[in-house]
Amino acid sequence: MMNMADAKPLAGAGKSPVQKAPRPSRPISPRMVDIAVQVAVVAALAGLWEFGARFGALNPFLLPPLSVVLGRIWEDLIAGTVPVDLGLTLYRALTGFAIGAVIGIPVGILMARSALVRWFFDPLVSIGFPMPKIAFLPIFILWFDIYDTSKIIMVAFSCFFPVVAATYAGCSSLDKWPIWSARSFGAKERELLWEVYLPMAMPQILTGLQVALPTGMITTIVTEMLMGGRGVGGAMIMAGRFADSVGVFAGIVQIIILGFVVVKSLEIVRRRLLIWHPESRK
Amino acid sequence: MSVTHLAPSSRSRAHAASSISISDVSHTYGARTAGGMLALDGINLDIGDGEFHCLLGPSGCGKSTLLYLIGGFIPVQAGVISTSAGPVTAPGPDRSIVFQNFALFPWKTVKDNVLYGLKKAGIAGPEREQRAQRYIDMVHLTGFENAYPSQLSGGMQQRAAIARTLAVDPGILLMDEPFGALDAQTRRVMQEELRTIWRDSRKTVVFVTHDVQEAVFLADRISIMSARPGRIQHVIDVDLPKERGEEILENRDFIGLSEHIWRLVREQAVAATRGAH
Numbered sequence: 001m002m003n004m005a006d007a008k009p010l011a012g013a014g015k016s017p018v019q020k021a022p023r024p025s026r027p028i029s030p031r032m033v034d035i036a037v038q039v040a041v042v043a044a045l046a047g048l049w050e051f052g053a054r055f056g057a058l059n060p061f062l063l064p065p066l067s068v069v070l071g072r073i074w075e076d077l078i079a080g081t082v083p084v085d086l087g088l089t090l091y092r093a094l095t096g097f098a099i100g101a102v103i104g105i106p107v108g109i110l111m112a113r114s115a116l117v118r119w120f121f122d123p124l125v126s127i128g129f130p131m132p133k134i135a136f137l138p139i140f141i142l143w144f145d146i147y148d149t150s151k152i153i154m155v156a157f158s159c160f161f162p163v164v165a166a167t168y169a170g171c172s173s174l175d176k177w178p179i180w181s182a183r184s185f186g187a188k189e190r191e192l193l194w195e196v197y198l199p200m201a202m203p204q205i206l207t208g209l210q211v212a213l214p215t216g217m218i219t220t221i222v223t224e225m226l227m228g229g230r231g232v233g234g235a236m237i238m239a240g241r242f243a244d245s246v247g248v249f250a251g252i253v254q255i256i257i258l259g260f261v262v263v264k265s266l267e268i269v270r271r272r273l274l275i276w277h278p279e280s281r282k
Numbered sequence: 283m284s285v286t287h288l289a290p291s292s293r294s295r296a297h298a299a300s301s302i303s304i305s306d307v308s309h310t311y312g313a314r315t316a317g318g319m320l321a322l323d324g325i326n327l328d329i330g331d332g333e334f335h336c337l338l339g340p341s342g343c344g345k346s347t348l349l350y351l352i353g354g355f356i357p358v359q360a361g362v363i364s365t366s367a368g369p370v371t372a373p374g375p376d377r378s379i380v381f382q383n384f385a386l387f388p389w390k391t392v393k394d395n396v397l398y399g400l401k402k403a404g405i406a407g408p409e410r411e412q413r414a415q416r417y418i419d420m421v422h423l424t425g426f427e428n429a430y431p432s433q434l435s436g437g438m439q440q441r442a443a444i445a446r447t448l449a450v451d452p453g454i455l456l457m458d459e460p461f462g463a464l465d466a467q468t469r470r471v472m473q474e475e476l477r478t479i480w481r482d483s484r485k486t487v488v489f490v491t492h493d494v495q496e497a498v499f500l501a502d503r504i505s506i507m508s509a510r511p512g513r514i515q516h517v518i519d520v521d522l523p524k525e526r527g528e529e530i531l532e533n534r535d536f537i538g539l540s541e542h543i544w545r546l547v548r549e550q551a552v553a554a555t556r557g558a559h
Contacts, residue, residue: 177385180355184373185399185450195398199389276389276430 061245069249076250081235086254089232092148093220093262096155097213104160104212105205108167109197112174125164133158134222141227151223158219159212166208170201203277206270213266217259232258300366300376300453300486302329302352307361309347321347323511325361329503332484334477336491336501338543340551344512345490346458352488353379353456365454375403378452382459384443386431392418392442393427399450417445420479437468444472448479455480457489461496470528473499477526494544498536499526506546509553516546 046066052058053065060068076082110117111125137154144150174197182196198205224233232251239247274280309322321344329335337345350356352363354373363370365377373379378399386395396414405413418427421441431439440460447455457476461469477500480487491497497504498520506516522536530536 177381177383178387180353180373180379181381181385181387181446182398182402183355184353184375184377184379185402186373186375187402196387199387202389276391276432278432281433 064246064249068246069253072246072250073253082254085230085232085235086258088230089220089224090258090262092151092155092224092231093213093216096152096157096220097159097209097216099152099156100159100212100216101163101209103156104163104208105167105198108164108205108208109171109193109201111164111168112171113193113197121164125161125168129161129165133161134219134226137223137226146227147229151220151227154223155216155219159216162211162215163205163208166211167201167205170204170208171197174200203274203279206266206273210263210266210270214259214263217255217262221255301331301333302327302363302365302454302486302488304328304348304352304363305361307348307351307358307363309344309351309356309359320511322351323513325512325514327505327514327517329486329488331366332486334480334487334489334500334502336489336497336504337507338491338494338497338504338547339507339512340509340547341492343507343509343550345492345507348507348512349379349456349458349488349490352454353377355379367453375399375450376452377454377456378447378450379456379458380440380443380447380460382462384431384436384439384463386439386443386446388431391428391430392423392434392445395431395442396446396449399446403450413449417449418442420448421445421475437464437472440464440472444476448483451483453486455485455487457487459490459492462491469496474527476500481524492547494540494547495531498522498540498543499530504543506543506550509550515550518543 049063050066053060053063054067073082107117107121111121112118134154136157137150140150140154140157144153178200179192179196182192187195220231221233221236224231225237228234228237232254236248236251239245239251271280304325304327307322307325308320310318310320312318325348337348339345347356351358352370354370354377358370367374367376370377387398390398393414396417397410400410400413415427418424421444423438423441423445426434426438426442431442434442440463444460461472464472473496487500489497489500501520504518504520505514506518507513508515518539520539522530522533522539
């Protein structure tokens with residue numbers, strides 16, 4: 001007999017037999033072509049960078065060859081500084097992002113459900129959303145030391161707004177029919193929140209998270225640059241002060257890779273969570 | 283909610299069929315503002331225990347509003363609606379509803395959709411599973427338990443919605459043009475199946491439609507509603523055999539009654555069109 005676990009969306013359920021087309025019949029899918037072309041473009045640009053710098057078309061101090069930059073990352077990786085810096089940056093970005101999301105999602109839902117909450121938060125969100133949140137950094141430094149706390153709060157603060165705005169928008173335009181269905185089955189107002197509003201607004205909430213995550217990464221790097229200390233941003237500022245252009249570019253490459261991995265991971269989470277949604281079957 | 287929900291019995295009847303009594307019910311949309319629109323005006327109707335009742339009328343006559351009032355989805359402003367369980371104040375599992383646009387939970391599989399109502403009803407363990415499967419089988423969705431609504435055709439989605447609603451075994455089944463979005467063939471099959479399900483389970487059914495033939499095919503009694511403001515103009519007994527299949531469409535009484543009702547509805551539809559311009 002089926003149990004509940006089998007019926008959960010994550011079990012890879014719902015794939016109709018039609019989708020299991022035999023592989024050999026379509027050796028090259030359009031998606032693979034897409035990826036191949038994109039990889040080729042990145043490789044070409046990397047090649048241009050490498051050889052442009054190597055053969056003197058570009059000043060090697062202003063733009064050191066890619067191989068030298070990668071060599072530096074490798075050295076620092078072995079020396080142990082890269083894992084520490086990357087780890088710290090990732091920790092600050094993800095912790096801040098998680099706090100922003102954990103506060104932002106309920107606030108967004110409550111704004112859509114309760115006039116009182118909306119009256120309180122709507123003006124704050126309207127003012128806060130377009131404002132450069134980094135302007136609050138000096139205040140946060142005064143309030144919460146110069147170490148991790150203030151950085152993480154800064155990141156959480158910058159992630160909060162896109163999450164609230166997207167969740168509120170998602171929850172205030174909900175289709176009433178599934179809500180009525182749930183109520184007719186006897187769902188209480190509090191149960192509706194978890195059982196209906198949240199899953200129904202999930203596509204928009206995830207979109208908000210996908211805006212918030214890169215914002216959080218940017219804020220992390222900027223706070224690290226402004227406040228110094230360990231972390232990718234701090235290491236880059238330090239390298240810049242010593243006119244170590246290789247070190248600066250090493251930081252940039254690390255940020256690119258980190259950002260790519262983090263953003264792609266969230267895309268995978270989205271596809272997993274929205275396996276029921278028509279968008280997942282494109 | 284009744285105590286029978288909590289009893290771990292294997293009885294399939296959780297709610298007894300129930301009569302519905304509607305007295306002096308009026309409803310105004312935007313009542314608090316100056317330009318309120320009177321949607322229902324002094325509705326009086328008694329629907330018997332186990333009766334299949336159709337609300338028939340032109341679009342905009344308030345028949346869905348009346349159904350939502352019985353369902354408890356919108357509050358009763360004037361008059362009283364009560365069932366055998368007492369006055370209606372809120373939605374409840376004794377009055378389950380099937381909407382025109384199915385209203386399935388799109389993030390749940392067919393099976394989880396059906397299980398949802400059973401969970402809410404407090405039915406646990408293997409009985410919950412068995413019941414869900416039984417109703418999925420009944421609407422011929424066997425093999426689609428793990429499909430999501432967006433992967434199903436309109437007819438299949440509506441069958442899933444019907445299974446979800448029937449599985450909680452409501453005493454009263456409310457249906458808001460449930461077959462409106464289906465193609466003619468699917469519609470015909472679903473009507474026959476619904477009639478069979480109703481005959482076997484003896485629920486009280488309130489079925490909203492604007493399709494005369496559908497109403498005559500399904501109902502024991504038909505209320506014909508007038509154009510805005512909605513009033514019940516005629517209540518007509520459908521004196522046809524209980525067993526109704528494809529052949530009834532050629533029955534002389536069926537055709538005669540359909541034509542009679544069609545003329546009554548047409549008057550209202552014409553009035554509605556005139557009123558709108």
